[in-house]
Amino acid sequence: MPEQWYNIQADMPNKVLPALHPANKQPVGPEDLAPLFPMELIKQEVSQERYIEIPEEVQDIYKIWRPSPLIRATNFEKALDAPVKIYYKNESVSPPGSHKPNTAVPQAYYNYKEGVKRLTTETGAGQWGSALSFATQFFGIELQVFMVKVSFIQKPYRKSMMNTWGASVVASPSDLTESGRKILAEDPDSPGSLGIAISEAIEAAVMDENTKYSLGSVLNHVLLHQTVIGLEAVKQFEKTDDYPDVVIGCFGGGSNFSGISFPFIRENLTNGKNIRIIAVEPESCPKLTRGKFLYDFGDTVGLTPLFPMYTLGHNFMPPKIHAGGLRYHGAGPIVSQLLKDKLFEAKSVGQRECFEAGVKFARTEGIIPAPETSHAIAQVIREAEQARKEGKPKTILFNFSGHGLVDMAAYDQYFAGELKDYSVSQEEINKSVDSLEALPIG
Amino acid sequence: MPEQWYNIQADMPNKVLPALHPANKQPVGPEDLAPLFPMELIKQEVSQERYIEIPEEVQDIYKIWRPSPLIRATNFEKALDAPVKIYYKNESVSPPGSHKPNTAVPQAYYNYKEGVKRLTTETGAGQWGSALSFATQFFGIELQVFMVKVSFIQKPYRKSMMNTWGASVVASPSDLTESGRKILAEDPDSPGSLGIAISEAIEAAVMDENTKYSLGSVLNHVLLHQTVIGLEAVKQFEKTDDYPDVVIGCFGGGSNFSGISFPFIRENLTNGKNIRIIAVEPESCPKLTRGKFLYDFGDTVGLTPLFPMYTLGHNFMPPKIHAGGLRYHGAGPIVSQLLKDKLFEAKSVGQRECFEAGVKFARTEGIIPAPETSHAIAQVIREAEQARKEGKPKTILFNFSGHGLVDMAAYDQYFAGELKDYSVSQEEINKSVDSLEALPIG
DSSP: OOSEEEOGGGTOSSOOOOOBOTTTOSBOOHHHHTTTSOHHHHHHHHOOOSEEEOOHHHHHHHTTTOSOOEEEOHHHHHHHTSSEEEEEEEGGGSTTSBSTHHHHHHHHHHHHHTTOOEEEEEESSSHHHHHHHHHHHHTTOEEEEEEEHHHHHHOHHHHHHHHHTTOEEEEESOSSSHHHHHHHHHOTTOOOOHHHHHHHHHHHHHTSTTEEEOOSSSSHHHHHHHTHHHHHHHHHHHTSSOOOSEEEEEOSSSHHHHHHHHHHHHHHHHSOOOOEEEEEEETTSOHHHHOEEEEEESSSSSOSOEEEEEESOTTOOOOOOSOGGGOOSBOOHHHHHHHHTTSSEEEEEOHHHHHHHHHHHHHHHSOOBOHHHHHHHHHHHHHHHHHHHHTOOEEEEEEEOBBOTTOHHHHHHHHTTOOOOOOOOHHHHHHHHHTOOOEEOO | OOSEEEOGGGTOSSOOOOOBOTTTOOBOOHHHHTTTSOHHHHHHHHOOOSEEEOOHHHHHHHTTTOSOOEEEOHHHHHHHTSSEEEEEEEGGGSTTSBSTHHHHHHHHHHHHHTTOOEEEEEESSSHHHHHHHHHHHHTTOEEEEEEEHHHHHHOHHHHHHHHHTTOEEEEESOSSSHHHHHHHHHOTTOOOOHHHHHHHHHHHHHTSTTEEEOOSSSSHHHHHHHTHHHHHHHHHHHTSSOOOSEEEEEOSSSHHHHHHHHHHHHHHHHSOOOOEEEEEEETTSOHHHHOEEEEEESSSSSOSOEEEEEESOTTOOOOOOSOGGGOOSBOOHHHHHHHHTTSSEEEEEOHHHHHHHHHHHHHHHSOOBOHHHHHHHHHHHHHHHHHHHHTOOEEEEEEEOBBOTTOHHHHHHHHTTOOOOOOOOHHHHHHHHHTOOOEEOO
C-alpha cells in the first residue's frame, strides 16, 4: 500500500489558476478558507510537493479495505468479443461501497487533529455522505449531511447507512438554511442539486464557529487523496505482463477520475508513455464536453470562492438521472486545467446506455456497478467495439468506483423500461453560462 | 488461497449418521439423490477424504474476492474496554456481500460440468439467493429462486439484485407448486419459512428432468465448501503473533459457522489445541440450545430425506425476525453430531441485543453487519464482558459473514424502537417436535 499520495500540481505543464475571492477578485488566502477547512488541508490545496505523506492513522484505516483489488475482467472480455484486455480497480470493497472513503478518512483525520468537533457536508447519490459518516465516527466527529432531495427520496437506504454510522441527514433544499429557504421560495418542488446542497452545508458550517465543512470532490486536496487508487494500480500492473493503453473513469467533479488517472498522466508527462486517459460524464450534465472554461462558483448560491473550471453555470439544474454523484455543474480546477491542456479526453453517455453496460458487467463479472460507475463501463464497451472494428488490440483499465447495492431501485426502473435519456440543448447551456457574473479566463 | 477444502468427516470421532429414505427408513443412496444433485456433489456428501481439490475454474472465480481479509478490530476492542483481542474474517467483500458464494460457485460449477441447464433454490434473507444468482450466470445456468415471503417484502433490493444477475424470483409460499398451494390453503397470510421455500424449490426441480436443486446450507457438501474461510484464517493467523482462544459464528443451518470453525475444530481434534468454538443462534429459533436430536425432514412439506439433526420440528414456524438466514428449524447433520459430541458450544441471543451489537460494531469498525452476522458480534461482546469480569485476556475470532447494506430497513426499525424480541416457550417446542413422525436416534 502506498505511503504517500501523488500531487499532480508538481508536474502540471501549466499550473492551476488560483481560486478568487468573489468580492475583490483576488486570489484567496489561507485565512479566507480557514473558517471552512483545517489548515493542513488548506496547505495541501496549494502544495507543489510531488509526494505527500499519508499519516499512519489514515493508513491504519485504509487497511480495512486497501489495497483494493486490480482484477482482470476475463468474462466481460469474452462477452465483448473484441481484441481487448480489460482490468478494473475495485473500489467497491470499501465498507461504504465506493472510492469516497479515500479522502473522507484523511479529511476527518486532519479535522480531528485540529480539534474540530463537528462537520457539515453535502451528498448526491449518498456515496460521499456515507463515506464521511463512516470516516468521522473513527474520530468522534459529529456530522450533518445535506442530501440532494431527489436522491434522498430515490435512495432511502443511504440515509439509513449514514444514520447507522451516527450522522444526521436532511433533504436539500431544506428550511434549515437561508440558501435552502431561498431555493424553496423560488421552487417548492426543487429536486435539489449538488450545487444547492453545497451552499447549505457551507452556510451551516460558517454559522457555527466549532463546525467546519468537508467536500467530497472538486478541490485539489480531495483529488490528491484519491491518487492512492492509481498509485496502487501502477504497482499492481508491475505484477502482470500487461500495461494499460487506455485509462477510464466516470466524472462528476473529478475525484474518482483523478484517483485512477493522475498517476498514469504522470507516466505520460514524465516517463514518455502515451496512455489515453478518458473521463466519462452523463450526456445530461456535460460540463467537460460542452461546458465553458470560466471562473465560476462551486455552489449554487455563491458562497464559495470563484474557481477556474469547465462549467455549465452554477445555476444549471441537471436532470434527475440516477447517477446522482455526477449531477454537478463544474469540474475541479486541476482537471479543468488538464483538459484545457489536452492531457485527457472527455466523453459523454446517456443513462440507458450506462444501465445496459452495467447489467452486462453484472452478468459477466458478477459485480453490480453503481449508476455512476456504469458510465465508465459504457465507455469501455465503446473502446472494445472500436478495437474490434479496427482490429487493434488494446489493454483497458477502468475505475470500478462503487457498487450499486444501494441503488437497486434504479435497476428495477431500467428493467421495467422506465428509464429515459435526457438531452440538454446547447441553447440551454449557453443561457446558463451567459447568465453568470463570471470572470472569463485568459 | 487454499487449493483444497477441508472435509471434517475424515476427523470426526463419531461419524455422521446417514440420511434415511422416508419410505423405507433405509440410508439413501446416490440414486435417490440423483434427481436433485449432480453426482460430484453426491460423492462429496459422503466422502471421507480429508482434503478435496477446489477445481481451478472455481478458484478463478474465488479470486474475485478471496482470500478475504482477516482484520483486527482495534476500535471495537477499545470501545469494549476489556482485555480482548478481536479478529474478524470479512466475508462481506464478496460481490453478493456474504460468505454464500463460497459454495454457490462450486455448486453451479459441478452442475454445469454435468450438463445441468436450470436450477431451483430457496432463500431466506436473500443472501443465498443472490449468491447463487451471481454464481449461475458464470456458467450460463438459468435459476429460479423461491424467496421466503416475509423477506421478499422486507428486502425488495435483494430481489432486484437477483434479477440483475438474471435469476427469476418468486415469493414463497407461492401458487406455483403443490407444496406452496397446500400451505396457502391452510394459511393464506403465511409469512413463509425456509422450510416451506425448500419444499417448493425441490418440487419445482423434480417436476422437470432438466432441472436440479441447490441448497445453501445444512448439507455436508455445502459445509465442506465453506471451509475455505477457516483454512484461510488459520494461514492468516500464522502472519500475526496471535492465535484465537475463541472462534464464533452465527448459526442458521450451519454454513458460515462450519466455514470458520471446522479447520479450528481440526486443530482441537488433531493438534491438541483447546479453542472454544461457539455457534450463536436467535433466541426465537433455538434448535441448537433447545431443540432435540432426531431424524427429521429438511423441509416443511416432507420432500427431503430424513436427516439426523437438532431440530425444532419441520413444522416449526419461526417468528419474523430480520435475520431471515437464521430462521430455519434444523441444524445440518455434521454440526448436529459435533454438538452432540460436545465439540462446540451453542448460545442464543435476542434480536435487540443483536442490533445493539451491530450498531456498536458499525460505529467503531465502520462496517455495517447483516442482521445474521450481528448474532456473532453480540456473543463477542458477551465474551469480552466476561473477560473483563474475570480479568482473563483472550483472543477472539469471529466470522463477519455478510454486510447489511441491503438490510437497512431493519436498522431503521431498530432506531425507531420498533424491533422486538420473540421468545419461544418450551411447550411450543415440545409440541412441534412431538408432532413429528420422526425417528429417534440411538
